[in-house]
Amino acid sequence: MCPVRIHWHVKVNYKEYWRVKVTVTNFNYRMNYTLWTLVVQHPNLNNVTQVYSFDYKPLVPYESINDTGMFYGLKYFNDQLMEAGPFGNVQSEILLKKDINTFTFKEGWAFPRKVYFNGDECQMPPPDTYPFLPNSAHQNLHSFSALVSILIFLLIAIW
Numbered sequence: 463m464c465p466v467r468i469h470w471h472v473k474v475n476y477k478e479y480w481r482v483k484v485t486v487t488n489f490n491y492r493m494n495y496t497l498w499t500l501v502v503q504h505p506n507l508n509n510v511t512q513v514y515s516f517d518y519k520p521l522v523p524y525e526s527i528n529d530t531g532m533f534y535g536l537k538y539f540n541d542q543l544m545e546a547g548p549f550g551n552v553q554s555e556i557l558l559k560k561d562i563n564t565f566t567f568k569e570g571w572a573f574p575r576k577v578y579f580n581g582d583e584c585q586m587p588p589p590d591t592y593p594f595l596p597n598s599a600h601q602n603l604h605s606f607s608a609l610v611s612i613l614i615f616l617l618i619a620i621w
Contacts, residue, residue, distance in 0.1 A: 464577075464584030465490050466543075468500070472572045473555065479511065480558055480565075480572075484533070486543065486579070487551040494544035500533040501578040506558050506565065507531045515554035529575075 469485040488495060501521070508528035510518060521530040535543070535552055543552055565571075570591075577584040 464579055464582055465493060466495070466579050466584075468577055468579065468584055470573055470577075472567070475567075478560055480560060482556045482558065482572075483553060484516070484556065485551055485553045487548070488543050488546050489550075491546040494546070494550075495580065496540050496544055498535060498540065498543060498580055499578075501530065501576075502533065502574045503530045503576040504574045505529050505571070506561065509559040509561055510556060511559050512557040513554060514556075515552070518556075 465488075467485075467487045467489060469483075469487070471483040471485070472480065473483045474481040484500075486498075486500060500516075507520065507530065510520070510531065513533070516533040516535055519532045519534075520528050521532055522528050523530075533554070540552075543550055570588075574586065577586060
């Protein structure tokens, strides 16, 4: 069972990069975490460009696959997790370079596969349950034409 809440938020989608915000919140009022580790498995961790507010070390058991990384807090930020509740949280942003061969936001790809906090596995929903955006939106031409008709009528009535 995961003793904290880990929030992985896709913050910005740039042309060649994408940015993720990670928040770790302590809700365990009987524990404080001064020395903590967060292990994340994600297929794009081999393209980490910069990590803010956390230290990062790639875990490379197989030299050709780099999909797992370990994050741990800096001294000042570790002290923030000593407090429980909404004020007991640490946040960081991760800047990742897009690999045009593998990058997609489809089917939960942007979210981690597995997350561990201090060795405890944090349960992740399966990728097919993540919310997704449709590839295209249907245009409602009837409401657009009605709006244009009303505007023309108002212009004629005022004139």
